[in-house]
Amino acid sequence: MLAGKHITLIISGGIAAYKALDLIRKLRGAGARVTPVLTRGGAEFITPLSVAALAGEQVYQDLFDLKDEAEMGHIQLSRAADLLVVAPATADIMAKMAGGHADDLATTLLLATDKPVLLAPAMNVRMWEHAATQRNLAQLRADGIAITGPASGDMACGEYGPGRMAEPADILDAIAAMLGPKPLKGKRILVTSGPTHEPIDPVRYIANRSSGAQGTAIASALRDLGAEIIFVTGPASVPAPAGVRLVPVQTAREMLQATLAALPVDAAVMAAAVADWRVENDFAQKIKKTAQGTPELHFSENPDILKTVSAHEMRPALVIGFAAETENVVANATAKRARKGCDWIVANDVSPATGIMGGAENAVHLVTETGVEDWPRQHKTGVARELAARIARALT
Template identity: 50%
Template sequence: MRVLLGVSGGIAAYKAAELVRRLRDAGAEVRVVLTENAARFVTALTFQALSGHPVRTSLWDESAEAAMGHIELARWADEVLIAPASADLIARLAHGHAGDLLTTLCLATAAPVSLAPAMNQQMWAHAATQANLGTLRERGVRVLGPASGSQACGEFGSGRLLEANELVAELVAARGPRELAGMRFLVSAGPTYEDIDPVRFVGNRSSGRMGFAIAEAAAHAGAAVTLVAGPVALATPAGVERVDVRSAREMRAAVLARTASNDVFIAAAAVGDFRPQAALPQKFKKGGAALELALVENPDILAEVAALPARPFVVGFAAETENVEAHARDKLERKRLDLIAANQVGAGLGFERGDNALLLLWPGGREELPRADKRELARQLLARIAHLRAARSGTHA
């Protein structure tokens, strides 16, 4: 495997030196391109010594560009990995800029491109960064991480560069046999909204990030994925078919229409339990009197799918504020699920965050997934699903 490693500016650039060593340990030939800002943090000499190849830093290297060196490098690479990928570099790639050697290479190569973001947690969460990443994912760029934890700026949150061994494992896995190839996944994600009147609704705080991360990870692992999404502001993962819905009844119709054609159903959506008995036809006006809403139960989509005679492998989610394991175990048994992923919500936990922790329960077993980025949790969840399905069919995962 020939890996072109791009290093952009940021304090995490020092970790790229270890990444070169780990890539070479995995049998890869590595060539390194530093951006001008990266060279302020780390030196070309370090990477030349570790990679065994000269390091490129500029489009204006006359000795290299006399032979169109940037095109030669772009053709040479089997994989392009940018680690760390700064917010600035991500923005420039999303808009197709080619103002330096690294962005030019990314436009000129036919090799798969992977980004390992590293930045302050507020920069990572900013709508502009997320929109740029959504654009790149739609073009087939893989986004690896980031991890969550303490940062050089003294803050804590998502934005840490994945460790070198994790990045190498991601590249190796992407080039090898894909674990879920040939399987069909149906995933629900996000909240549901139930209208009170034309301008108000009853909803919940689900961001949809967990469900979208699951859909993305399943697609990366080779599955054909259909994502039924409530009202969220998230980009569709590359290679995923998306169906947008608003209410619980719309989500039920979309899910049941597709259940028979899928092998696995993962109900990650936070479906509203209740809806107004009747939505008001006009906007309700305040008049000093209290507004009383008559609520009725919404359909239980998860229970309906689990009760089908020819059903897929069914995975539920349980967001709980207390007694997490007991409530999740009850839901698993009562609805006859194959697996349930439980997490605690409230007070900065679960909803509207890039990270989470999950407790997986299934008949006869349990597994705790410690706090991590939701994309990493999605990969671990899918690995458990694959293992349980393989055990059920008598094959090896």
């Protein structure tokens, strides 16, 4: 799977560092060469000897090791591999990367490299959810850094939530996606994402709880397989992926216009959570409380973007819709596929108890003309990679 590929693996200081040993074993089993870099913090959790034994190579640790600088300087080391992987990526190393710091070997390599970088974050749930970490994460994504995970689960500290490093098998899949074949090279794919905002007045609007995370992950996964992506997104709470043609919109009507302008494409993945209705009599000025009581709002249906694309004269070869349901998920999704005329429907249960809408994970059912597949609950990046692989098989 990775025969002939060269990975520089940076192991930073977190309890998840022990998983890096299994990752090295899996990488070598897939045919990759692994050059390990162990930070001072990482060496508090695993030993250089164990890393070297599994990698079969010298472990690099010190920026100012004159012997290493004479034989392989840090600039050469930063560019010798096909991919740099940081696993685990702590909050500290992510902050340093976002700020452009280079105060040890690992951060110097990351700043000096001209190769792609993949991070597998691992930290306490409160650290992960902290505004500073999320701000750094957004900057790293904007800089083109790939992210896999984190997953949710029990923590070594006794807390529960997102922050667990992705499992080595999942990291291996992410590496393979970045370095593997590009089956979608030469294909143009439209991805819609995020909510739409339908104005009531200049300061109020109708919206939903969609974060845009799943659509963003799908666009990233398709991009990694070589596709040219037109990314039409409403006002999402997650940043748009790097390396795509970004088309920001606000309303459903704007999204329809941008979608039709993107045609023709080879496939359309309609992941946006489009508002079904808009306020027909939206107000030009902010509505004020008055003695006359509550203002009357008159609603009208928004255009059906999925149905329009499915019936369009420039219909893509593959049209995929999404169904966010709170009951009878599969039955409603199956009926929606027939009603809209699309090829596939990706359905999920967005009841508040699931934590899926706006959350980091998803559990979907893929509805096609041949039946229904139930996928396990996983991080949205995992759903995206599986869906991207299915799309690649369908188009090639």
